[in-house]
Amino acid sequence: MAILFSGTAPCQTRTIKPELAFSPRDMTAAMPSFDVARFRAGTFDEDAAGSDDGLHSEQHQGFISRAVKRTLEDQKELYLAPFKPANFKWDAITLAGTAIFLVTDRHIENNLPGGHYQFYQDTSNIAIAGLSASLAGVWLYGVKTAHHHARETGLLELETLTNTFLIYTPMQFIAARQRPGEGNGHGDFLRHSMINTSFPGGHAMFTFAMATVLAHEYSQPWVQVLAYTAAFTVASTRFLARDHWASDMWVGSALGIGIGTHIFNAHCDPELSDQCRHRSRKFRFPFRTRLENTPLGSWPNPKPAGDYVSGRPISQ
16 A cells, blocks of 8 residues: 555646746736836826816806806896887886876875784795795706706796896885885885885785796696785785885786796797797797706706707717
8 A cells, every 4th residue: 555655646746737838928028018107296196186176167167157147148138128119018007007006005005904914924924935835846846856847947936036136126225115104104215225125015026926937837727826826915915014005016016027927938948838839939039048058957967068958868
């Protein structure tokens, strides 16, 4: 047995080497050399951090500049709107109503029912909060679910509120009208030292602007009834609470409807709204841009131009 094991032992320790067509030295010579020291200092740091930050910064700056430009163009169109022949009939109705209410303001105020002022204030606050919360919910739903119609509604509401504020604030400052119960109780103009004055009615202006966009985006009768009922409730209860004169609420409501209508007609997408499609067949608006090509159209994830058509991803 010892002789048998001693004879097989060399077979257990012998290494079998395969025949190679080329040697490891040849493989090393064939591979290109890679020397990190040859690269400029900071090359990899720029790739790791600098490129993304620069891209995001450029997108942010472009977003802001386009939003400002779009708002300024809206303001220009809104201030020029009363001087367009197509709007002369609405100018006449608004001015006639304003003149009548200015003459009868004190008479109307003296014949309003007294008391329940806190109730009117609370009712107004509930109505405006309900309308605002509903519109905020529509916008968030559009953002979260990529529902294009809901998203457009929310974005146009934001634009409408912005443009309403930019018109409301200088009018308040210029008019400087005293509220009922202030000064001599006559509602004199150019007497108030604050911006938060009586003319025009701010709550009426903002709520009717919001309600108008909503009623145009969704043409179902029940939506329009709810939207305008909320706006009318806000305006009437503020008036009954003796916060404004009748002429304040009339002008505020008319301006809100006009601003909301203009923003919708200028920026709505005919593919999303029946009223927008109907109006686009009849009129050619001087300032009309598609929502998806605007800084707000692709919020919160801006996309480069050409990725979307009519707010929907193109097929690959």
